[in-house]
Amino acid sequence: MASKLLVDIHTHVYLPRYAALLRSRSTVPFIRSSTTSDGKLDERLLILDHEPSGGRPVGPQYWDREEKLKFMDKHGIDVSVVSTANPWLDFLPASQAHTLASEMNEDLEEYCSTSPTLQNLPIRRLFGFGLLPLVPEITTTSLLDTVKQISRLPHLRGLIMGTRGVGKGLDDESLDPVWAAIEAAGLVVFIHPHYGVDPKAWGDKDNGHVLPLALGFPFETTIVSALRHLCGVFDRYPSLRLLLAHSGGALPQLSSRLASCIDHDPVVASRLKHDARYYLGKLYLDAVAYGPEELGFVSDVISRAGRYQAGSSVTEAANRSLGSRRMLFGTDHPFFPPLSATEKWTSVVENLEAIDTVQGWSPADKDGVRGGNAVSLFNLAE
Template identity: 25%
Template sequence: MKGKIVLEEHVSTELNNSLWDASGEATRNGRVYMADVERRLLDSDQRIADMDRNGIDLAILSLTSPGAQSLLDPRQAIAFAQRTNEQVTEQFVARHPQRFKAFATVALQSPRAAADELERAVKDYGMVGALINGYTNIGNADTAQYLDEPPVWEFWERVAALNVPVYLHPREPLPSQRRIYEGYPSLVGSAWGFAHETATHAIRLMLSGLFDRYPNLTLILGHLAEGLPLMLPRLEHRLHMQREGEGLGNAKKTVSHYFSNNFYLTTAGHFHTKGLLDSISEIGVDRVLFSADYPYESMATASNWFDETLISENDREKIGRGNALRLFGLK
């Protein structure tokens, strides 16, 4: 299929590279693999060549994880988000405006500053929403502020007013919560830990009452929604059985209602037809979006699978292009 749109596609900047020691990722994921990823994160020409070869018209870019979320100094995090949005615009979008758009980087260490920066990025740079890498460290590397918690609702109020989507991207679990991965460090990140961390985070948002207060909020989950299409029916059943128990949140509706009305999912990094069909059966084809997860994944792998997978051509067009055009108001 030609004319595809992808939206979990990552970049880096010199500022970002100066802050992180990538040796741990290289050890877990393989040094040769990560060296190639690091090179491609900074390269727009190779990215466009890969897009051309694989029938991709437009990529919505975002800063690679962990982004602003793991910076411990709030002032540094706020300045980092502002400069990152400027650099992504300068280095990628402004040079290739017909091929790239971008999600904003925001620093939730200060929800008000994050709201202001999102508004600036949308109005001044034409960014199409925000991508947030899971929880935000507050104080030290082993503390977390999740997006459903009260201080963050000030940010969500602005998101609702701007009416733009937020991509909830994975992040590794807190260091103190990795006991189950001891001896198997390759499981901590994208192979397994990302999905568990992000799916649970999404469930917290569903149970918090956030979508009752701001019913127009739209969240996007990658990797076929981190396993939620399969697991949400059981979750909903068990929550109903436990309805007189504690800690059920403040939601007025079921988790399946919020999943079907406030979430989209992408195929990023999960190129499996049976999983896609299950996802469509749970959320509907109008809320599924094609993506690759470049450069951690290959555009060729994603496109070869998607272009040949056994779905109707009408559904292929919706997932590959039409749904993204509608969601982001693109022409």
């Protein structure tokens, strides 16, 4: 049954065309190639300034489809909805970004459409998120053309987006025609961080990449999600489907504080039709949180959203089973690999264990988070 599939919705690929571009560069982002003392090729990916250890080692698992399928087979993953990883096209001029987005969307469709099908179901094992050329000076026409392209490619079921939009953030009113087109096309928008927060926030002590990745990326997601609430995008486009990386960052924890601050600020309060907590029920979140208590808490926060709709008379306690329907399994492959080739990936093992042990989720809820919710959201059975 499709509802019993294990579906990974947070899994990345650097398509060969994109990897070749990164190899041609000498400033961030780029892939640095060198030869080790024993004559082997050593490639390092640098996507942020001050990458620790001279960048992360990269290899075929970043771009080779067979490596993606081997990873899926090793961990029992039936279907993956893959996305180009950050920094996407942020570093390119508008004309080049538009051309490359079109080419990479076609590449990704080929990557997915020629993948094998499941043994017992006529479903491809790979689907994808397309790319928008969201860079400063891009025209609205270019963006709308790309939305049309993605919607025409049958194995692309959404698009991945960073947090800067066309340079002014995702609350920029100039993006309204783009949101309208995405909503009309029924595409899912996967919002994923890249820039983190100001590096000065981490102090002078060298802590490697721990704080930027563990806290900086989720804080970036938190900020951009809060800005989207403040600009009222869900009031204007109520059917827009947004998926947030890393379980929404700190937004669930801070949502009531956010709502209180909005209530005390008439400038912002006048923009919104509902209490800010209502809009969390409009979001989808990945379940990349690594712990059952975190997943349970997030599902509680999502499930209470209905009581904050304007005019609502709902008073029932939060039902985390209801909230689980907005959460979807992910692995963040190929990042954070195991130290030994024989080991399973921690991001798979711990996130599946977390789903399995959430208190208050029924077996059906857990099946939903593992894959059933993704099958429905992305129409994978069609």
